[in-house]
Amino acid sequence: MHEWALADAVVSTVEEKVGKRNLSILKEVHIRLGELQNIDREIFVTGLKMMLRGKQCGLEVFKIDMEEAGFKCNYCETEWKLNGYPGIGEDEREAIHFLPESAHAYMQCPKCGSSDFTVAAGRGVLIESIELNGQEPTYND
Amino acid sequence: MHEWALADAVVSTVEEKVGKRNLSILKEVHIRLGELQNIDREIFVTGLKMMLRGKQCGLEVFKIDMEEAGFKCNYCETEWKLNGYPGIGEDEREAIHFLPESAHAYMQCPKCGSSDFTVAAGRGVLIESIELNGQEPTYND
C-alpha cells in the first residue's frame, strides 16, 4: 500500500499547481503508471480517493494510463521489454516495486550482459498533463 | 588548435556512419558548434579540410551553425545565457574552451547562487544530421 504515498504525491502536486482551493477547475489530470514499478492500480485509485476526501474534485478527473517498461543498453544499444525478461523472482519484483532502480541490481542487457542500461520508459508514476475547465492543457512537455 | 581533434572526430563519425569509401554520397552534414566551448570556427574548418584531404568529399558538404549557450538552474529553475554573465576571465574561458564542464567551477545561478545547474544548450560540437544524395536526412533526433 505504499501506493498511497504516491497517490498523495499526485494530489499534492496538482494542489501545488492550481491552488488548494481551486480543485474544482480541474478538467482532467492524466497520470501515467510505469509498468516497472508494478503499482497496484486499484490500491492507487483508493489512495487517490482518500486524498481527495473533502476536496472540490472527484476521482473521475483522474485518467490513468499504463506505460510499458522499456530498457536500453548503454553499451550495445540493444532495447528490451520487461515482459519476457527471465529470472526476476518475487523478492526482486517486490524490491523493484518499492524502488524501480533496484532493477539495476537484477537485470543485464540480454545481448551483451552489461549492467549499464537506461530505463527508457515505464519507470514509475508521472503526471502527463493537467487540463483545466475552459483552457487548453498545461504542463505537458 | 585542439579544434583539429574535434574536426577529426566529426569526419571519423561520418566515415563510421556511411563507410570510408562512400563519402561521395554525402549531400550535407550539419554541424552545431556550441558557444560555451568557444571553438574557433576558422581553425575548426581548417581542421575539417585537413581531415578531408584525399577523401571523396569536399568542405562544401559541411554546414556549420552556432548555438547560443544556455544554462538552467537545477535548484530554482532560473535560465540564463553566457552572454552577459559576469566575471569569467581569460583563464576560465580557456579552461572552458578545453572542457566545457569546467563552467561548473566558475559559474553560479545568477538568481539563487546555486552551483547545481545544467548546460541546457550550446555546449560543444554535435552533428545535427547527415544527409545523403537522393535520400531523406538520417540520424537526427
Next chain:
Amino acid sequence: MIDPRTSVVEKRLKNVKRIIVVSSGKGGVGKSVFSSVAALLSAEKGLKTGLLDLDFQGSSDHIILGEKVSLPEESEGICPLRLSSGIDFVSFSLFTGESPLPLRGKDTTNAILELLAVTIWKELDFLIVDLPPGIGEEILDIIRFIQRKEFIIVSSSSLVSVQVVERLVNLLQSMNLPVTGIVENMAMDSVHHVSDMSEKYGLPLLGTIPYFPELESEIGDSKKLLKGNFAKYLNAVVKNMFKTK
C-alpha cells in the same frame, strides 16, 4: 511531464526535528562509521533517531551495525526498518542487499527522490543522513529536495583528504548552506590541516577522533561499538552536536 514526487518530500520529513547530513567529499574518512555510531549513541540516549544511508554503491551502515537487512514493511508508504538498537533505518541495501548497483546520475536522482517521497519517517529528534564521497547527485539532490538540513563535515588528517574536503566546504559556504562543524577522524598528531581548515572557514572543529586499531573488531556488532573507544570519543562530538541549536 511532471514528477509528482518532489511535492511531498517536506511532508514526509515534517516530524523530523533535525536533519544532519554527514558529508566529506572524500571517501574512506569515516563518514559511515561516524553516522552509524552517532545514531547508536543518539538512540541509546533515548532520542528518537533515524539513519538514512544514501551511499548506494558503497552502502555500509548495515555492515557496520551488523544488521541483517530485509525488504521493509509498507503501510501508507515505506516504513523504515526498526533496528534492535531503536534506530529507524533506511538504506538501499534493504532493496538490493549486497548486489552491485551500477547507477548513472539520473537513476541516482530517481532513487533518492523515490526514497524521500515514499518513506514515512515517524517523529524523530535526529535523522542522520550518510552521504557517499564526491560532489554529485547525492549531495546536490539533498540540497535541492530537503530544505531544513545541516551539514557535518568529516575529514581525516591527511593533506590528500583535507584538500578534497576543502572543495566541499567551499561549495557549501558559497551556497550559504549551514555547516554545523568539522570532525577530524583518524587523527594524526604530526599534521594540523584540519584545524587550519576549520579556522580558515570559520567553522567549529567539533572534535578529533584518533585512529583505533581495535575498531575493526567492533565492526558488525552494535553493542561492542557502543562500548568501544571510537564511541567514547564520538560521544563528546555528538554531545556538542546535540547541544548546538
Next chain:
Amino acid sequence: MIDPRTSVVEKRLKNVKRIIVVSSGKGGVGKSVFSSVAALLSAEKGLKTGLLDLDFQGSSDHIILGEKVSLPEESEGICPLRLSSGIDFVSFSLFTGESPLPLRGKDTTNAILELLAVTIWKELDFLIVDLPPGIGEEILDIIRFIQRKEFIIVSSSSLVSVQVVERLVNLLQSMNLPVTGIVENMAMDSVHHVSDMSEKYGLPLLGTIPYFPELESEIGDSKKLLKGNFAKYLNAVVKNMFKTK
C-alpha cells in the same frame, strides 16, 4: 543528434600499450596513492608512463605528486602535462585547480568523453587511470568507451571496505571484464577478508602493503615518495603487474 566524440577515443589511445584502471568501489583505500606512486615507479624504470586522474570531485594525484598544475598546451589536441618525473599527466585539476566541481552524471560523462576525445596521448607503455569511488559514470564510461583495458582492484583490509569492493568485483566479473588482480593496502594482520575475496573470485592477490605512518610526510614530494617504504612495497606489486601479459 550524433555525438562525434565517441568515434575517436580508440584512435587517441592507439599508441598506448596497456591501460590499467585502478578501481575499488570504496573510497579512501589508496587508489590515488597507488596510481601516483605506480606511475612514478614506472617512469623511473624508463617506461613511458601516462597518468589520467578521472576523479573529478576528489582529484588528488597532483597533490600526492606535489605538482603545480596549469592549463595544458594544445597542438592538434590537448597535450598531457609532462611532469618532471617524466609522467604524462591529465587531470581535471589542470582546468579547474582546487575549485569545487559539482557535476551531475550527464556532465561527468561529457567531461570524460571530452578528455578522451581531445587528449593526444603519445606512445606509452602504461596509461594508469585513477578512478573515484562508486559504481557510477566514471567506471561505466571507461567500460563503455575504452575497449582495451584491465582493472586493478585496491582494497583496505577492513570488512567495511571489502564488502563494498566485492560488489565491484562481482560486477566486473559478471560483465566479463579483465581483472589483473587485487592489492591489499593499509593491511591489518588481524583480518583476512581481502585474501578470502581473492580466493572466492579466483583473482590473484598482487600484493599486500602495510600502513606506513610516515607516508603523510612524503605526500607532495615525488622524490621522497619514490624513496619511501610505500614505494618499496608497491614496487613488488608493480613488478608483477609489469610482468603479467
